[in-house]
Amino acid sequence: MSSEATTQPIQQLSRRGLRLAGLVVAVVLVAVVATGLVTRATQASSLKSWTQEQAVPTVKIIMPEPGKSGPVLDLPGRLEAYIxxxxxxxxxxxxxxxxxxxxxxxxxxxxxxxxxxxxxxxxxxxxxxxxxxxxxxxxxxxxxxxxxxxxxxxxxxxxxxxxxxxxxxxxxxxxxxxxxxxxxxxxxxxxxxxxxAPFDGVVTARDTDVGALINAGGGTGPELFVVSDTHKLRVYVQVPQSYGPSIHPGSGAVLVVPEYPGREFHAQVVASANAINAVSGTTLVQLQVDNADGKLMPGSFAHVHFNLPVDATALRVPASALIFDNAGLRVATVGAGDKVAFKKVSILYDYGKTVEIGSGLSPGDHVIDSPPDGIQDGDTVKIASNDDAAKLHEKA
CATH class of the missing domain: 1.10.287.470 (Helix hairpin bin)
Known part of the structure; x- marks a missing residue:
């Protein structure tokens, strides 16, 4: 009797332990499943947020700046004796x-x-x-x-x-x-x-010789001699009509001649025709260059570089900011709410890496440099920080 009584409580305790263990296992499984579900939901939410953030392009912003120096106009010129x-x-x-x-x-x-x-x-x-x-x-x-x-x-x-x-x-x-x-x-x-000789100078031509028959007549017969005053030279340049107002007496210029590569000669504008040639659309400008050392020769060709004045109203931006498509020449700017706004612009001068905008931009505009492909008017963008801008520059 005593052994049976002892066995029965033990069996009851074993059943309770099994139920308790099963309950614990069930609770653990529920906790694991719940944790997994929460983790997956959190990851899905984070992935969604990250995907949405990645969908918003990051752009680098630049500000248009006025030019520090004017454009350089390079034109061919012809050197002539002063007299x-x-x-x-x-x-x-x-x-x-x-x-x-x-x-x-x-x-x-x-x-x-x-x-x-x-x-x-x-x-x-x-x-x-x-x-x-x-x-x-x-x-x-x-x-x-x-x-x-x-x-x-x-x-x-x-x-x-x-x-x-x-x-x-x-x-x-x-x-x-x-x-x-x-x-x-x-x-x-x-x-x-x-x-x-009519004046101090240099004999630049002799078209006669001893025994030659000479016919009298000013300008009708051949030239016997040519005397030229070359201590100064005149430089004649045909300037396009659009640049005519920017070049006036007193303006400076730099000459480069093929026979002296790398050497510059400084000249000054002394006169302008103030009239446009209807055939070429240019105006004749006369410069004067000192030639005391006799290095320059009358009749030779020269490259003439004019440093034009700075246009106070013009703004410069990198050439990489320009967009040229079927809508014309534009730049992308960032407006209120970080929304993209396209503006049509016109180029005044092209300096290669930078361009001078003649119209379409204001000094306070936030211009997007190297705008992403497919960007549309009204799109939301993220303005890059300094570190992000550096990374974008390295990618570019």
């Missing part, structure tokens, strides 16, 4: 000799060459003989007139005869003056047989 004088013969004959060759520095009045003029020499001899004859006739007429004037006081001659002698003397004096003028003319013409 250039082609010298022609004013008398005919044969070239007796020449004294200076090309490249020779000369002074004003220095002899360049001499023309042999036998025909003028003979004309001058004849004119001088005519002058001597006219002078002799005038002297005789003068003496006769004085004698008749003296006889008029004694009433031995008529007044009419005295007047005739006096008139004859006046006519002979006039003929003498005409003969003198003819001699002076021929002597002046003979002086042109000596070809001299």
């Amino acid at each position: 250039r004088a082609p010298i022609y013969a004013q008398v005919g004959g044969y070239l007796k000799d020449w004294k200076t060759d090309i490249g020779t520095p000369v002074k004003a009045g220095q002899l360049l060459g001499e023309i042999s003029t036998p025909e003028i020499d003979q004309q001058l001899l004849q004119a001088r003989a005519d002058l001597a004859s006219a002078k002799a006739n005038a002297d005789l007429a003068g003496i006769t007139a004085k004698r008749w004037q003296a006889m008029l006081g004694s009433d031995s001659v008529a007044q009419q005869d005295v007047d005739q002698r006096t008139g004859d003397y006046a006519a002979k004096v006039a003929l003498m003056k005409a003969a003198q003028a003819n001699v002076d003319r021929l002597e002046a013409t003979k002086a042109f047989a000596r070809i001299v």
